Amino acid sequence: MRKVSSKNICWLNSELPLLEKADVLTGDAAKRIKTYYEKETVPLSGAGWAVTVFSIIGALLIGGGIILLFAHNWDGLSRNARAVISFLPLLLGAALSFTALLCSGKTALRESAGLFHALAIGGCIALIGQTYHLPSDMPAFLLSWALLCVPLMFLLSSTGTCIVYLALITGWTGVAQNEYRQAVGYWPLLLPALIYIYRLLKKDARSPATLLALYGLLFSITISLGIVFERTVPGLWTMAYAALLTGSYLLGITHYRDETGWSNPFKLFGTVGIALLAYLFTWTHFWDEIGWNYCRTDWGYERWGIWTDSAITLALIGGWAVIAVKAFKKNSGETTILSLFPILATVCFLTGSLTDLAEVINALIFNSYFLALGILYIVLGCRSLRLRQMNGGMFLLSLLIVTRFFDDEFGFLARGISFIILGAAFLTANLIIARKKKEVSA
Amino acid sequence: MKKTLLLIFGITVALQLLIPASMILKHEKVMRDGSLYRFKTHPIDPADPFQGRYVWLGFENDYIIAPTNAVEPAYNERVYVTLDTDPDGLCKLTGWSRNKPEHGDYLKLKYWGEKYNWNAKDKSQRHLGLQFKLPFDRFYMDESKAPNAERLVRSVTLNLFEENTNLVTNCWANVKILNGTGLIEDVLVDGTSIRDFIAQSEK
Numbered sequence: 065m066r067k068v069s070s071k072n073i074c075w076l077n078s079e080l081p082l083l084e085k086a087d088v089l090t091g092d093a094a095k096r097i098k099t100y101y102e103k104e105t106v107p108l109s110g111a112g113w114a115v116t117v118f119s120i121i122g123a124l125l126i127g128g129g130i131i132l133l134f135a136h137n138w139d140g141l142s143r144n145a146r147a148v149i150s151f152l153p154l155l156l157g158a159a160l161s162f163t164a165l166l167c168s169g170k171t172a173l174r175e176s177a178g179l180f181h182a183l184a185i186g187g188c189i190a191l192i193g194q195t196y197h198l199p200s201d202m203p204a205f206l207l208s209w210a211l212l213c214v215p216l217m218f219l220l221s222s223t224g225t226c227i228v229y230l231a232l233i234t235g236w237t238g239v240a241q242n243e244y245r246q247a248v249g250y251w252p253l254l255l256p257a258l259i260y261i262y263r264l265l266k267k268d269a270r271s272p273a274t275l276l277a278l279y280g281l282l283f284s285i286t287i288s289l290g291i292v293f294e295r296t297v298p299g300l301w302t303m304a305y306a307a308l309l310t311g312s313y314l315l316g317i318t319h320y321r322d323e324t325g326w327s328n329p330f331k332l333f334g335t336v337g338i339a340l341l342a343y344l345f346t347w348t349h350f351w352d353e354i355g356w357n358y359c360r361t362d363w364g365y366e367r368w369g370i371w372t373d374s375a376i377t378l379a380l381i382g383g384w385a386v387i388a389v390k391a392f393k394k395n396s397g398e399t400t401i402l403s404l405f406p407i408l409a410t411v412c413f414l415t416g417s418l419t420d421l422a423e424v425i426n427a428l429i430f431n432s433y434f435l436a437l438g439i440l441y442i443v444l445g446c447r448s449l450r451l452r453q454m455n456g457g458m459f460l461l462s463l464l465i466v467t468r469f470f471d472d473e474f475g476f477l478a479r480g481i482s483f484i485i486l487g488a489a490f491l492t493a494n495l496i497i498a499r500k501k502k503e504v505s506a
Numbered sequence: 507m508k509k510t511l512l513l514i515f516g517i518t519v520a521l522q523l524l525i526p527a528s529m530i531l532k533h534e535k536v537m538r539d540g541s542l543y544r545f546k547t548h549p550i551d552p553a554d555p556f557q558g559r560y561v562w563l564g565f566e567n568d569y570i571i572a573p574t575n576a577v578e579p580a581y582n583e584r585v586y587v588t589l590d591t592d593p594d595g596l597c598k599l600t601g602w603s604r605n606k607p608e609h610g611d612y613l614k615l616k617y618w619g620e621k622y623n624w625n626a627k628d629k630s631q632r633h634l635g636l637q638f639k640l641p642f643d644r645f646y647m648d649e650s651k652a653p654n655a656e657r658l659v660r661s662v663t664l665n666l667f668e669e670n671t672n673l674v675t676n677c678w679a680n681v682k683i684l685n686g687t688g689l690i691e692d693v694l695v696d697g698t699s700i701r702d703f704i705a706q707s708e709k
Contacts, residue, residue: 131556134557134558135554135555135556135557135558135559135649136558136648136649143537147530150526151523151526154522154523154526155523158519158522161515161519162515162519165511165512165515166508166512185522186556187556188522188526189525189526189529190556190557191557192526192529192530192533193529193557194557194558194560194646195646196529196530196533196537196689197560197642197644197645197646197689197690198533198644198689199641199642199643199644200554200644205556208525212518212521212522212525215514215515215517215518216518219511219514219515219518
């Protein structure tokens with residue numbers, strides 16, 4: 065059943081008598097419209113979001129507070145007293161989860177119980193470590209904590225626990241890379257969260273819980289991808305990130321077609337990510353010594369990184385290609401330009417592998433791409449009269465212009481000529497549009 | 507359906523309780539039955555977001571005396587290291603092996619490479635032997651006391667220098683060792699527990 069905002073339904077109900085009075089609608093038509101919205105739609109209110117978000121924040125604060133209280137390290141307590149106390153939050157969390165499970169609790173109870181229980185697991189292990197002055201083994205600590213959260217996520221259908229799990233495995237990736245010099249274990253660890261989110265998507269792809277879990281997933285993958293990458297082949301990551309962010313954008317426009325802004329996590333994440341990364345790629349030093357010719361072989365890099373990094377990049381490019389084929393059929397300018405991102409990243413990577421001029425060529429390619437992005441959003445904003453979109457485009461364009469004006473990587477002469485050509489192009493375009501407008505109105 | 511869910515939940519909670527409980531039992535056994543060794547140390551105060559404030563312990567005798575051409579384990583390899591006590595009653599590392607020692611106390615430690623001592627006087631370095639990472643390097647304390655601990659211990663113990671520029675401390679950690687695991691029982695300054703030492707100084 066279609067979801068319509070309860071605010072819109074209220075507005076419609078107040079408008080129908082007025083339209084009927086003004087003879088725009090017949091009484092019968094007004095009645096049929098009202099009945100349609102009553103029977104065929106369900107009201108969508110912000111309360112769902114509020115309940116989920118507030119219960120998550122509440123449990124997060126209480127759980128975090130308990131961990132901090134323990135971290136104070138009460139000197140007066142004996143070792144035995146500490147051992148008993150360390151179990152208390154865990155037992156309380158288990159009791160809360162049990163109640164939620166037994167009473168088939170509503171969202172607020174399930175979320176707060178799951179999140180509190182998940183935090184209590186970490187608090188308990190941390191307090192025992194403190195009691196016995198155990199050496200810090202952060203990867204083992206985070207991994208045991210994360211794995212003990214997995215059943216809770218599924219049993220309580222708790223999105224908060226899923227987000228804690230994602231945060232823990234992301235944290236594990238960082239410390240494991242530091243400790244063991246590799247963290248490829250992140251990918252199998254991601255599986256439980258993927259299964260949980262897949263189930264949420266099947267149930268209701270637009271519910272607040274699903275959207276929050278998707279944000280958690282996207283953040284986790286984006287952060288961890290860079291950490292897991294061995295970087296044995298410099299620059300391979302540019303293709304992987306380009307494919308990941310563009311894939312996210314394409315998923316947003318194919319699977320959440322009618323949703324915009326926060327309600328479309330894939331599109332929002334993809335668009336912001338592409339703009340950010342494309343901007344970074346406009347700098348020449350990003351393209352310094354990239355490609356197969358600069359493979360790193362010193363002790364800080366593992367040789368097998370060539371294979372794992374290439375496999376991850378190929379998988380992401382493959383995923384992007386599958387979604388892109390579907391999206392290209394839409395024949396939309398925005399989709400086409402944004403979908404080009406991984407192709408450009410691949411071209412730039414190959415340029416780095418084949419020529420010595422990669423720095424300048426690649427920076428020029430991405431300066432042009434970023435310029436195209438800015439112009440695209442200004443044009444789209446003007447066409448659809450969406451001020452936010454137009455301002456977004458203006459922001460991208462201004463950022464590029466200001467950065468390049470002060471960028472001494474390019475010579476004064478090159479910058480001067482480019483600025484004049486660009487300025488002339490803008491003025492000509494403006495003149496042509498104004499003339500066309502005049503012709504149309506005449 | 508609900509019965510199955512409750513059963514899985516029961517197993518989950520049992521597992522969640524079992525892991526910390528086994529940690530407690532294992533470490534209680536070390537504290538009860540372990541042999542006591544003293545490790546000369548100098549504390550520094552850092553913090554952990556989950557476990558609170560602690561004094562980080564840097565150890566002097568974290569190496570086996572060996573010549574430069576001695577056979578050494580691979581970097582970061584975990585090996586068995588045998589222990590003994592020197593005439594001052596302090597623990598020293600005596601040898602390493604990949605097989606568990608049949609007699610005496612030992613620790614399972616990570617190899618950290620060769621250890622050198624820098625002599626500031628004649629600007630030269632002296633090879634000491636093979637260095638290992640002693641894992642019991644954290645002594646958790648009350649958050650208000652840990653920073654004081656470092657300051658006080660430094661002012662009392664780290665003001666002496668031997669001729670060869672080795673830092674001389676009269677601060678050591680009492681460590682209980684059993685089956686390759688070492689746990690800190692207490693840290694002592696001039697023979698007084700660091701907690702009592704701080705309490706006395708605060709009076």
